Amino acid sequence: MKSLADLGLTAINGREAQITGVTVDSRNVQPGALFAALPGSAVHGATFVETAIAGGAVAILTDSEGAQIAANILDASDCAVVVAQDPRQTLAQTASLWFGSHPQTMVAVTGTNGKTSVATFCRQIWEELDIKGVNLGTTGVEGAWTHPLSHTTPEPITLHSVLAKAAASGVTHAAMEASSHGLDQKRLDGVMLSAAGFTNFSQDHLDYHETFDAYFKAKMGLFTRVLADDGVAVVNLDDPKGLQVAEICMARGQEVIGVGRHENARLRITGQRFDATGQEILFTWQGKARQVRLDLIGGFQADNVMLAAGLVIAAGAEPSDVFDTLPHLGTVHGRMELAATRENGAAVFVDYAHTPDAVQTALAAMRPHVMGRIIAIVGAGGDRDTTKRPLMGRAAAENADLIFVTDDNPRSEDPAAIRKAVIAGATEVAAADKVIEVGDRAEAILRATDMLQSGDALLVAGKGHETGQTIGDTVLPFDDVEQASMAVAALEGRI
DSSP states (O other): OEETGGGTOOOTTOOOOEESEEESOGGGOOTTEEEEOOOOSSSOGGGGHHHHHHTTOOEEEEOHHHHHHTHHHHHTSOOEEEEOSSHHHHHHHHHHHHHOOOOSEEEEEESSSOHHHHHHHHHHHHHHTTOOEEEEETTEEEESSOBOOSSSSOOHHHHHHHHHHHHHTTOOEEEEEOOHHHHHTTTTTTOOOSEEEEOOOOSOOHHHHOSHHHHHHHHHHIIIIISOTTSEEEEETTSTTHHHHHHHHHHTTOEEEEEESSTTOSEEEEEEEEOSSOEEEEEEETTEEEEEEEOOSSHHHHHHHHHHHHHHHHTTOOHHHHHHHGGGOOOOTTSSEEEEEOTTSOEEEEEOOOSHHHHHHHHHHHGGGOSSOEEEEEOOOSSSOTTHHHHHHHHHHHHOSEEEEOOSOOBTSOHHHHHHHHHHHHTTTSOGGGEEEOOSHHHHHHHHHHTOOTTOEEEEESOTTOOEEEETTEEEEOOHHHHHHHHHHHHTTOO
16 A cells, blocks of 8 residues: 555645555546546546546546546545646556566667567577566567566556566566557656667558657657666667667767667678578677677568667676677567478568568568568558558569468458558559469468479568457457468378
8 A cells, every 4th residue: 555645646635545556447446546537539537537436446647637527526525636737647657656666677669660579689688698587568578477468568557567577576677669659658657767779660550640750759759758868779770760869869868879780880780691591690899890690580680689689788788798699599479480381492481560661671681581482471450551551562562573462450441442452552563463362361371382482482471479360340360370380281281
């Protein structure tokens, strides 16, 4: 039990309260709870204040609008009323104080693509250094302690509860994915970071942010608001936005570790050589050259590895020890993952690429590893940014020799209409006979796999680690890796 003062809160009506729990859901209110009545996209949380008080809430956190909506109910109650200009940010800070602890060393990474890989590589490096670490994000909590998550960046109460449980289990280091939604909604505020990373910036989530400027501003919240002035920013300088991010961080007085091939990168990639199963990379740190082998497909994976190494170094690890771990890093589930190999040697890869830039990057990165054709399976999700659909098709057509357009997660939309938009983009740059429409995703994977000849490779893009396909309101079991493995087994006569 903690008082409002313990949580850094002051009631406008002068009342104090002893808090037994914090919640944003009036249905979960228990006696002694602090109920956060937040503004929502459809309805204000203050609408549920009466329910919360009936359930035993002793304090209400809201904004001025919420206080007006529930004025009559609040005036007639004994509740302490806390009014904040930004209640989401206040809730995040309150949740941090309520749960009280998280792993002592925390880093976070933002960007359109690569967040899961970077966070996972951070955790793998720590494991190689005999440090109890976890990564949190799209794939849940993985590592020395595991836990499922429903969002890439959970809402603050869930986030700080999970971090506290991880710390209690002995986890000392954690790497988080910072989504643009989570940053915009202040979910990470209250997390104490040693370092923060930036991967890249391209089109995604414009259904939520509406403009590129708003999307970029949300991403920058990790550096301008969450990361302290004495924190370290690790920035991919090869991205067109990289130098701007570095300038923003340096203006705040934050130390910047640039990574990439840029001449100003402190952790600089100076050479890469590819083969069928991985790559050799040559890089310099503080002017000293190192060479390591990565058993990872795709040149962009070297970028992700370097960013992860930079974050781990920024968080206090010895650079030489970090670099010694890199040859031991493994493929991240659903990220350029080798799902199956045909008897003729042709490989099937699964990748989470679900933006035009990610599709282009993944396919282009495969090219040096593939002697024959590259076949791509691509689609687009329903109820999301419609403008990227033709761009998805175009990106696939420009970088693959043959394209299958199939369903991703159509959700409430007509799958055929989504496919039509993707095909329209693909046929702008590819002959119609190079673009094959197969609505059923399992059939598309089977047919594409059947076309693989010796030296070819197939990329199944879009769903990566996901284990379900959302059609309407129903989530059907579906795993691209499993489907690819089954397709190969069926074609080779093993099932």
